[in-house]
Amino acid sequence: MIRHALLSFFLSGGLLFAADEAVQSTPIGVKVPNSNSLRDLRGGKRSLHGFTEKKAIVLMFLGAECPVSNLYVPTLIELEKTYRDKKVQFLAVYPNDPEDFDQVAAHARDRDLPCLVLKDFGQKLATSVGVTRVPSVVVLDGEFNLKYRGRIDDRYGAAARKPKATRDDLKEAIEEVLAEKKVTVAETEADGCLLAKAAKSPIKTEVTFTKHVASILQKRCQTCHRPEQSAPFSLVTYEDAVKHASMVREVTSQRRMPPWQADPRFGHFSNDRRLTRDELDLIAAWVDQGMPKGDTKDMPKPVEWAKGWLHGKPDLVLTMPEEYEVPADGVLPYKNWIIDPGFKEDKWVRISEALPSNPAVVHHIVVYLQDGNSNNPIRPDGSIGILVGWAPGDLGLVAPKDTAMRIPKGTKLRLEMHYTPNGMKVKDRSSVGLTFAEKPPKYELFMSEFANMTFDIAPNHPHYKAEATFRFRADARIISFAPHMHWRGKDYSYELIKPDGKKETLLSVPRWDFNWQNVYRFNEPLKVTKGTRIHSVAHWDNSKNNPYNPDPTKSVKFGLQTWEEMMVGFVAYVYENPDTAAQLAKNPPTMAEQLFDRFDLNGDGFISQDEIPAQMKPFLAGTGVALPEKIDREEFVKLVEGMMKKFQPKKNPEPKKEEK
Numbered sequence: 001m002i003r004h005a006l007l008s009f010f011l012s013g014g015l016l017f018a019a020d021e022a023v024q025s026t027p028i029g030v031k032v033p034n035s036n037s038l039r040d041l042r043g044g045k046r047s048l049h050g051f052t053e054k055k056a057i058v059l060m061f062l063g064a065e066c067p068v069s070n071l072y073v074p075t076l077i078e079l080e081k082t083y084r085d086k087k088v089q090f091l092a093v094y095p096n097d098p099e100d101f102d103q104v105a106a107h108a109r110d111r112d113l114p115c116l117v118l119k120d121f122g123q124k125l126a127t128s129v130g131v132t133r134v135p136s137v138v139v140l141d142g143e144f145n146l147k148y149r150g151r152i153d154d155r156y157g158a159a160a161r162k163p164k165a166t167r168d169d170l171k172e173a174i175e176e177v178l179a180e181k182k183v184t185v186a187e188t189e190a191d192g193c194l195l196a197k198a199a200k201s202p203i204k205t206e207v208t209f210t211k212h213v214a215s216i217l218q219k220r221c222q223t224c225h226r227p228e229q230s231a232p233f234s235l236v237t238y239e240d241a242v243k244h245a246s247m248v249r250e251v252t253s254q255r256r257m258p259p260w261q262a263d264p265r266f267g268h269f270s271n272d273r274r275l276t277r278d279e280l281d282l283i284a285a286w287v288d289q290g291m292p293k294g295d296t297k298d299m300p301k302p303v304e305w306a307k308g309w310l311h312g313k314p315d316l317v318l319t320m321p322e323e324y325e326v327p328a329d330g331v332l333p334y335k336n337w338i339i340d341p342g343f344k345e346d347k348w349v350r351i352s353e354a355l356p357s358n359p360a361v362v363h364h365i366v367v368y369l370q371d372g373n374s375n376n377p378i379r380p381d382g383s384i385g386i387l388v389g390w391a392p393g394d395l396g397l398v399a400p401k402d403t404a405m406r407i408p409k410g411t412k413l414r415l416e417m418h419y420t421p422n423g424m425k426v427k428d429r430s431s432v433g434l435t436f437a438e439k440p441p442k443y444e445l446f447m448s449e450f451a452n453m454t455f456d457i458a459p460n461h462p463h464y465k466a467e468a469t470f471r472f473r474a475d476a477r478i479i480s481f482a483p484h485m486h487w488r489g490k491d492y493s494y495e496l497i498k499p500d501g502k503k504e505t506l507l508s509v510p511r512w513d514f515n516w517q518n519v520y521r522f523n524e525p526l527k528v529t530k531g532t533r534i535h536s537v538a539h540w541d542n543s544k545n546n547p548y549n550p551d552p553t554k555s556v557k558f559g560l561q562t563w564e565e566m567m568v569g570f571v572a573y574v575y576e577n578p579d580t581a582a583q584l585a586k587n588p589p590t591m592a593e594q595l596f597d598r599f600d601l602n603g604d605g606f607i608s609q610d611e612i613p614a615q616m617k618p619f620l621a622g623t624g625v626a627l628p629e630k631i632d633r634e635e636f637v638k639l640v641e642g643m644m645k646k647f648q649p650k651k652n653p654e655p656k657k658e659e660k
Helices: 002-011 067-086 101-110 121-128 169-178 209-220 238-243 245-253 277-288 580-586 591-599 614-623 633-646
Strands: 038-040 056-061 088-094 116-120 136-141 146-150 316-319 324-326 335-339 347-355 362-370 386-390 403-407 412-419 426-428 431-436 446-451 464-471 476-484 489-497 503-509 520-528 533-540 568-575 606-608 630-632
Touching: 038 121, 056 067, 056 169, 067 088, 067 169, 088 101, 101 116, 101 489, 116 121, 136 169, 146 169, 209 238, 209 277, 238 245, 245 277, 324 412, 347 362, 347 386, 446 464, 464 568, 464 591, 476 489, 476 503, 533 568, 591 633, 630 633
Parallel strands: 056 088, 088 116
Antiparallel strands: 038 116, 056 136, 136 146, 316 431, 324 426, 335 412, 347 403, 347 431, 362 386, 362 412, 446 568, 464 533, 476 520, 476 568, 489 503, 489 533, 606 630
């Protein structure tokens, strides 16, 4: 009873929510004015009237912390799936002021929302359509005329839960709009949580640039916002900060900057760039107070940044042997350059960074460790010989204490370059910087990747899902993760599955951004035992609503070019036992074991029929081998090895010698 009373109190406008307010909203039947208050989870501005060529638009106003809103999410998801192919556009709109991008993205990812997710800053759209509570729904016709406003149905409310609704108000309204009929019940009362308003800044004392703001910019912003770096403007001086103050306040308060896509609920990372609540409040208060400079004595000492390098000046810089001229247009295959550093002894690298000389045309750089003339990066122990990569963002190698990556003597570096012409003929000569450990470390750093290469994303699919799994063959410690997708990517997560079956989310990236890619470095290496698996789940948006989508009318498979897609999870780790890598190299996994790890997409220790790649099924059918609905590792390995033995070509018997 106490719990029910508290819930009713909060939902009806208690301490957590503001009171109902009179709003000037669009009347039923009238065209809703355009709204420019909406931003998608990447920070892109979205215009309400930009959603054209639809017969109906459903605005679902949701709240991440509203229990009634959460109860209705499954119903709304099913309705979206039902009407997706009937020219009905569903939009998930979050209007509560205190809910920032991180919270909205995490909520949408947790609830597996398949439609476009938008943040209504300042509650301008909610006010325009007369919404004061969540959940509420609004139905517009193709001309943006308001046809229905109110509840989804009468099943749930502040003090009501029915096993079944007596009237499906939203569904009825959609059907009538599609049939071009008058909506029978055009307005109902939503019974949920009142919209939450923005709280006033708690800072009342004077905030100055020299005493408060400059140190925040140094710590959080100047890595990129300084001369000759990737950011579009500098934030090194007071004059720089004043010039861009309004923009800085907007993008920080909305958590669009600094760029950091990880859900703060999972994992603790040494390179986390998120501003604290105090830092956000100080920036906002400084702008509100007129951006005072303050006493120069309070100014922190300027940071001595290494020119061009994110992680400090390297001990050794190796550069491509020659310039490469990138044509003005066209599709270029990957280019490779070999650099021989001439190492006569093993080298231990604790920091490495790839640096393009012309980032405008460099899509990515991968620096491979090449032993001999083979381009195969897979090592005998199963790890992959990658030193470092570069893409827009933070992908440098930064090893933790007592850890470094070994470059064996005689190893050459292979720079794999992916160029994307930008309309001008330009030249590039990229480099890689190395900072060495003072002595051989306690732990050797290894890198592996696990990918799903069998997905096939249907045209116009807004929420395609794929999975992949990696299995540790020995006790280890995880150092970092680095997910990789292309333009259609929506989200990516890493889940730990222990040998006893217990699960734990280690990293969730609910708002993937191809323009800024990260290595997520754990504060402390994470211990895992032999047999532990990492299970990843990714989603893509191949619909027209994704502004980065190269072509929503085409199906998409795994591929190297940006108009294709990838699902690659990188993991950096060390072994507890320094001899493990050598032992694993002597006992590599069989082909059958590798296939099992590749096919067990969800990491449950079994392969089911829906996990077998489509291209493999005709081959299995041709062999006459019928896999059961579910098969474990031991049974699968036995079956595949028996099949391989059965279909191995027989050796021709040696001809008999003629008797003399």
